[in-house]
Amino acid sequence: MDKLIMTPGPTECSEEVRRALAIKNTNTDMDKDFFELYENTCRKAKKLINSEKSTAIIMLGEAILGLESACASFIEEGDKVLCVDNGIFGRGFGDFIEMYGGEAVHFKGDYRKGIDIEDLERFIDEKGPFKLATLVHCETPTGVTNPIDKICPLLKNKGILSIVDAVSSYGGEEIHMDDWDIDVLLAGTQKCLSVTSGGTLLFLSDRAKEILINRKSSIRSYYANLKNWLNVIEEQKFPYTHSDAMINSINVALERTINRGDFVKAHRELAEKIRETFLSCGFNIYPQEYFSNTLTAIELPEGISFDDMFNYLNREKNIVIGGSVGEFKGKLFRVGHMGENAKEEKIYILLKALDEYFESIKISLDKKLHIEFSKK
Numbered sequence: 001m002d003k004l005i006m007t008p009g010p011t012e013c014s015e016e017v018r019r020a021l022a023i024k025n026t027n028t029d030m031d032k033d034f035f036e037l038y039e040n041t042c043r044k045a046k047k048l049i050n051s052e053k054s055t056a057i058i059m060l061g062e063a064i065l066g067l068e069s070a071c072a073s074f075i076e077e078g079d080k081v082l083c084v085d086n087g088i089f090g091r092g093f094g095d096f097i098e099m100y101g102g103e104a105v106h107f108k109g110d111y112r113k114g115i116d117i118e119d120l121e122r123f124i125d126e127k128g129p130f131k132l133a134t135l136v137h138c139e140t141p142t143g144v145t146n147p148i149d150k151i152c153p154l155l156k157n158k159g160i161l162s163i164v165d166a167v168s169s170y171g172g173e174e175i176h177m178d179d180w181d182i183d184v185l186l187a188g189t190q191k192c193l194s195v196t197s198g199g200t201l202l203f204l205s206d207r208a209k210e211i212l213i214n215r216k217s218s219i220r221s222y223y224a225n226l227k228n229w230l231n232v233i234e235e236q237k238f239p240y241t242h243s244d245a246m247i248n249s250i251n252v253a254l255e256r257t258i259n260r261g262d263f264v265k266a267h268r269e270l271a272e273k274i275r276e277t278f279l280s281c282g283f284n285i286y287p288q289e290y291f292s293n294t295l296t297a298i299e300l301p302e303g304i305s306f307d308d309m310f311n312y313l314n315r316e317k318n319i320v321i322g323g324s325v326g327e328f329k330g331k332l333f334r335v336g337h338m339g340e341n342a343k344e345e346k347i348y349i350l351l352k353a354l355d356e357y358f359e360s361i362k363i364s365l366d367k368k369l370h371i372e373f374s375k376k
């Protein structure tokens, strides 16, 4: 049986996307066809977030490059930055903020819930003003999806530029970049798009571009300098040699996502079914509300070792699942159901293997996971 990669990223690439990586190469600095492909890919990328107005940029580098580029490009020495923190990625933004000379002011939310808008507003009124804010749409280590449809308009209202990490939600959850007043949105290739790791997608609002163009100090990075990317299509010039293989595979993956129709609904319905199944078999889901529809973080039952469970699935069943990181390591296990992995048949195989694991260590579940799943 083929190996099943059921982690919350990287996800399994489709054969079509893998083949797209193997195109005959060209000179990406000179060939006009490549600029056309790049432009076409950027146009498709905006469709997934219902954006007409934003400027899309596709950089070469893992999604962390998007987080770092946003901090390097938008933060100036001494800027007070609101760091919205209800998860490990949200908290981690603080390190990038400080690295680029900003002062990170953490608004700490409940790690098991989405951000509370009223609490956040009170915090801003008390501790502000802030020039910009960093936040995370889907907190991948814990499976919480934040209400950015409410947070970003609030930030705009307070005159704060929003930088949103949507790495694990882009292509899986509903996002309206323009209507929700998002200024900077960051995404990657290896999550819901189901392309191999190595690409970063960024989207900038007009307000974000204006701030970038008018910043006073110079940006202390070359690779992470977003100013170098603002006119790449008009000038037909990239800051460095791009990758045709990467852009071509992203283009194919975007096309697949668009052709899937209502991908938001597909992710949501499958995620609901997965949550119900684990709950009905006696497991606890880590978040209490604002559940992610691209992954599920489940508490490891008392006495179960993640390593043991992981090794069993990996060695006996050829399946890879996710653990967690930081303070959640060894406490949660995570199932990714994003992009190419948001498919019932893959989840069914995983749940059946999990049943067999629990049977092998003589733990009886309330019901068989896979049977419950197929009934729903």
Ligand SMILES: *Cc1c(COP(=O)(O)O)cnc(C)c1O
Binding pocket: 009, 062, 063, 064, 089, 136, 138, 139, 140, 165, 166, 167, 168, 188, 191
């Ligand atoms: C995956 C992910 C990233 C990118 O980081 P990795 O090095 O791939 O872990 C950034 N933000 C979020 C929310 C992610 O899920």
